[in-house]
Amino acid sequence: MMEAEGMDGAIVLSPENIYYLTGSPFVQGSIGKILHLGRDGRDSLIVNDLDYEEAMDKSAGVEVVKTDFLEKPSERLKKIAGRALGYEEGFVSVSLHETLSKGFQLKPLKGAIEKLREVKEGEEVARIRDSQRATERALERAMKVFKVGMSELEIAAEIEYNMRREGAEVYAFENLIASGRRGVYPHGIPSTKRVGGGEPVVLDIGVKVSGYCSDMTRTIFFGAPAEEAVSAYVAVREAQEAALGAAKPGMKGKELDGVARSVLQGKGYGAYFSHGLGHGVGIAVHEGPSAGPRGEDPLVPGNVVTVEPGVYLPKRFGIRLEDMILIREGGIENLTSFTKDMLVF
Amino acid sequence: MMEAEGMDGAIVLSPENIYYLTGSPFVQGSIGKILHLGRDGRDSLIVNDLDYEEAMDKSAGVEVVKTDFLEKPSERLKKIAGRALGYEEGFVSVSLHETLSKGFQLKPLKGAIEKLREVKEGEEVARIRDSQRATERALERAMKVFKVGMSELEIAAEIEYNMRREGAEVYAFENLIASGRRGVYPHGIPSTKRVGGGEPVVLDIGVKVSGYCSDMTRTIFFGAPAEEAVSAYVAVREAQEAALGAAKPGMKGKELDGVARSVLQGKGYGAYFSHGLGHGVGIAVHEGPSAGPRGEDPLVPGNVVTVEPGVYLPKRFGIRLEDMILIREGGIENLTSFTKDMLVF
Numbered sequence A, B: 001m002m003e004a005e006g007m008d009g010a011i012v013l014s015p016e017n018i019y020y021l022t023g024s025p026f027v028q029g030s031i032g033k034i035l036h037l038g039r040d041g042r043d044s045l046i047v048n049d050l051d052y053e054e055a056m057d058k059s060a061g062v063e064v065v066k067t068d069f070l071e072k073p074s075e076r077l078k079k080i081a082g083r084a085l086g087y088e089e090g091f092v093s094v095s096l097h098e099t100l101s102k103g104f105q106l107k108p109l110k111g112a113i114e115k116l117r118e119v120k121e122g123e124e125v126a127r128i129r130d131s132q133r134a135t136e137r138a139l140e141r142a143m144k145v146f147k148v149g150m151s152e153l154e155i156a157a158e159i160e161y162n163m164r165r166e167g168a169e170v171y172a173f174e175n176l177i178a179s180g181r182r183g184v185y186p187h188g189i190p191s192t193k194r195v196g197g198g199e200p201v202v203l204d205i206g207v208k209v210s211g212y213c214s215d216m217t218r219t220i221f222f223g224a225p226a227e228e229a230v231s232a233y234v235a236v237r238e239a240q241e242a243a244l245g246a247a248k249p250g251m252k253g254k255e256l257d258g259v260a261r262s263v264l265q266g267k268g269y270g271a272y273f274s275h276g277l278g279h280g281v282g283i284a285v286h287e288g289p290s291a292g293p294r295g296e297d298p299l300v301p302g303n304v305v306t307v308e309p310g311v312y313l314p315k316r317f318g319i320r321l322e323d324m325i326l327i328r329e330g331g332i333e334n335l336t337s338f339t340k341d342m343l344v345f
Helices: A015-022 A049-058 A073-080 A094-101 A112-118 A122-143 A152-165 A180-184 A227-246 A253-266 B015-022 B049-058 B073-080 B094-101 B112-118 B122-143 B152-165 B180-184 B227-246 B253-266
Strands: A009-012 A034-038 A043-047 A063-066 A084-087 A105-108 A176-179 A199-205 A207-209 A216-222 A287-290 A304-307 A310-313 A317-320 A323-328 A331-334 B009-012 B034-038 B043-047 B063-066 B084-087 B105-108 B176-179 B199-205 B207-209 B216-222 B287-290 B304-307 B310-313 B317-320 B323-328 B331-334
Touching: A009 A015, A015 A034, A015 A043, A015 A112, A034 A073, A043 A049, A043 A073, A049 A063, A094 A105, A094 B094, A112 A287, A122 A152, A122 A199, A122 A207, A122 A216, A122 A323, A152 A176, A152 A199, A152 B152, A176 A180, A180 A199, A180 A310, A180 A317, A199 A317, A216 A227, A216 A317, A227 A253, A227 A304, A227 A310, A227 A317, A227 A323, A253 A287, A253 A304, B009 B015, B015 B034, B015 B043, B015 B112, B034 B073, B043 B049, B043 B073, B049 B063, B094 B105, B112 B287, B122 B152, B122 B199, B122 B207, B122 B216, B122 B323, B152 B176, B152 B199, B176 B180, B180 B199, B180 B310, B180 B317, B199 B317, B216 B227, B216 B317, B227 B253, B227 B304, B227 B310, B227 B317, B227 B323, B253 B287, B253 B304
Parallel strands: A009 A084, A043 A063, A084 A105, B009 B084, B043 B063, B084 B105
Antiparallel strands: A009 A034, A034 A043, A176 A199, A199 A216, A304 A323, A310 A317, A323 A331, B009 B034, B034 B043, B176 B199, B199 B216, B304 B323, B310 B317, B323 B331
16 A cells, blocks of 8 residues: 555554554554655654663563653654655544644544454454453353442442453443443443332443453343333344344344344334444454444455344433354354343342 | 634533533443534534434533434534534544535634633532542542452442442543552553552542543552652652642742652652643543643642642553642642552451
8 A cells, every 4th residue: 555655655653553553552542653665674662761662561462662751752853864754634624634744734533443343363363352351251251240239330330340350451441231221322331329119220241351452232121120111121132133133244233233123113113213233343442444324335254243132212211232243254253142031130 | 602713602522521511421432413502592412313312311501403314413513503613622623624624614712711721610519529529439448358368350340330339430541550660651541460578559540420431549558568658659749748838829839840750750750750740630531730840830720730740650650649639819729638658457
């Protein structure tokens, strides 16, 4: 691509892309490092004093370059790089682009690195498996103390305590514990609300192990559920099973979404499934390819995507089930093994 | 500003800025909502189906507008907004800018909203206090089971379990538990490493309560520390006390940084304090104003900033102490009350 586009090299600023290419770790939301990919194959990771030891210990296949104190990484970049550089136009802000444009001629990388990340290699799948296993074991252990009257925060405390003990180095996202009518919130972070009376509780949970995310949703019940919740649960489960049965390489993401959506539409829940069916999972918990209604790319072996239909009845409750699948030659493998039977506590 | 710059209105896309202006919550890393600020004072929050219920329940002072399924928020924006719009040039990516420029004439907001966020009102300070109190109580409770031989992950499990029980709705950042030589890592997320032999353990921890962050670092010891660790601890504590004693309104962030830095330089640790002294804390755990060596803005009443000197000896250990202070008329208030005595487990 560098040759075709007349680039002397490329700069990578997204922490997830830097981790993917070098193994250099990041705190969520952090920036500051610059990875320079040379057209000659020589790559340099420019870091400040603070990041130097960790980058030296953990980065592979790259020369680690330390800036002087107060020297900006972009100043050091000028000493290393040519003039025409690829850059991540979907990540770099307008301000940063303006600053970098003073020293370089920037050309869009057009999502090339993100596209590579969509196809997982064996080692990456192994890490996602480890991550998912830690999540499932944690939930199994935590459930032993679930009972009517607990608060959402107490449920979160039990799950995350066991996630740490199962090796979670960090959470893959803000774990969501949303009961009753809070189950319709996309941002259903746990609250002091106590749970009971047959309420469905949406648990959307995941961790990172060795830098890779897992992502699973189960909806469980505190007390015997009412019939309308059981009906919605059964519909969501059928929609998910239909999608899991249909998924295969070559299918577009939006086609897979359509399989689950048509099941829910047939049961009268079409208007209450208000998000896409799924998304890719890897170093980021939300990455490509999309398995939503705008997913135009065909799924290919090595993709890891979620399959997560849901039904959200305003002012009532939400139900969602989410598995992660690996697209393989000729079919799929479900990376999630946690039960989908209705669990009542 | 809209009048002076000839804007018909402004669009706000950063989740933190939207939360600040409306109360509409967000998952870290999420985007998708558009807040339109009308020059006539009429504001609209454009959300998709999924976000609608939560936005209706939690947003204030703003009309919530729901898009049709698959309609992009930017399409709906065209029906509401004028042509010349302010936008967050430090947040919006080059790609997104290109898309929005097809329908609008975009003008930089120059960090105006972030600047407002730097000065906390009483209710905001109250939330930061609640958040900090939850963190301190959680650490106090967790410490009761600390003992030599625990792993960093077990330490994290105990702290976070108690954070949830103290009402943490989410963690403010990836809690760092970094022992021994791992203490020099800025990304010192907990590992399976067991702790003992007098090792210092850096605990950099914080939660969110009612949408506002807390941020505290303590360095504790598992077993009796060696003399070089004690010396470094004493130096860091002195540097912090000097900065806490000197902080006042009107002082530039870099001047405050200089107070702590000169103490550490005087003790021969100057080369080992490889980051800025502090940063603002609020809805985001890292926001303005800076109290680092590039902090040119004078501190003003209502700023909440961290004071966190550290010493990092490569291949050996790290020591850091971090308090959050509120700048007030005529002085400061330390929002952190957790002991800085050397704690040995």
